[in-house]
Amino acid sequence: MAKTLLITGASSGIGAATARAAAQAGWNVALVARSADKLEKLAGEIGDNALALPCDATDRDAVRDALAKTADRFGGIEAVYANAGTGASAPGVEKGDPDDWHRMIHINILAVLYLAHAAIPHLKKTKGHFLVTGSKAGRDNMKGSVYSATKWFVHGFGENLAEEMRDWGGRCTVIAPGMVNTAFFDEPKPTKIQPEDVANAVVYALEQPKTAAVREIYIMPND
Numbered sequence: 001m002a003k004t005l006l007i008t009g010a011s012s013g014i015g016a017a018t019a020r021a022a023a024q025a026g027w028n029v030a031l032v033a034r035s036a037d038k039l040e041k042l043a044g045e046i047g048d049n050a051l052a053l054p055c056d057a058t059d060r061d062a063v064r065d066a067l068a069k070t071a072d073r074f075g076g077i078e079a080v081y082a083n084a085g086t087g088a089s090a091p092g093v094e095k096g097d098p099d100d101w102h103r104m105i106h107i108n109i110l111a112v113l114y115l116a117h118a119a120i121p122h123l124k125k126t127k128g129h130f131l132v133t134g135s136k137a138g139r140d141n142m143k144g145s146v147y148s149a150t151k152w153f154v155h156g157f158g159e160n161l162a163e164e165m166r167d168w169g170g171r172c173t174v175i176a177p178g179m180v181n182t183a184f185f186d187e188p189k190p191t192k193i194q195p196e197d198v199a200n201a202v203v204y205a206l207e208q209p210k211t212a213a214v215r216e217i218y219i220m221p222n223d
Helices: 013-024 036-046 060-074 098-126 146-168 195-206
Strands: 004-008 028-033 050-054 079-082 129-133 171-177 216-219
Touching: 004 013, 004 060, 004 098, 013 028, 013 036, 013 195, 028 036, 028 060, 036 050, 050 060, 060 098, 079 098, 098 129, 098 146, 129 146, 129 195, 146 171, 171 195, 195 216
Parallel strands: 004 028, 004 079, 028 050, 079 129, 129 171, 171 216
Antiparallel strands: none
8 A cells, every 4th residue: 555745835846846756656645835726737747646735834724634634535644744945035134024034934944843743643653754844054054044044943853853753663854955956046056956856865765664764864966
């Protein structure tokens, strides 16, 4: 019986590439993002083992409902990937926009917490796996970067959650890429990390034997 992976931020970039890679590896994939049109198109491309679940990752009730629908459709959930995230519109602290920080912190931090909180009851049943998109920015100090600080939270939380999940045989992995060629940037980045490269790392972490917990995968562009 195929295992099931739920992905937030699944409509494009890393999330969409991960959905394709996981489906290719034999997983069912539940696709969560705000863009219903993009999700339906991707689900149609993948086929019967994909489920489109349009919702906002910062809406706790909607996230809980998406998890329940996924479990009902596929019989359980073996993995959840908290990939939804965003950047700041203005760099630095002095010239930053506090309203923009509020939006970013809600997505980059609180949405991760909401998903983990709602997913753990499902993952406990399968001794499952929680993954989250960190960043090189969550490993380095970047001048005035509030975005970087949100990713530092993700890296710390990922390790803390891993320690909690190991009590019942679960695993947690932080996927930490440097610059990725996604719509996050205005200009294409053909020589940087490709979304498919990150997707390969996710599938690698998911498919390790139960005796090994891959806590972090750190990827840098090789140009």
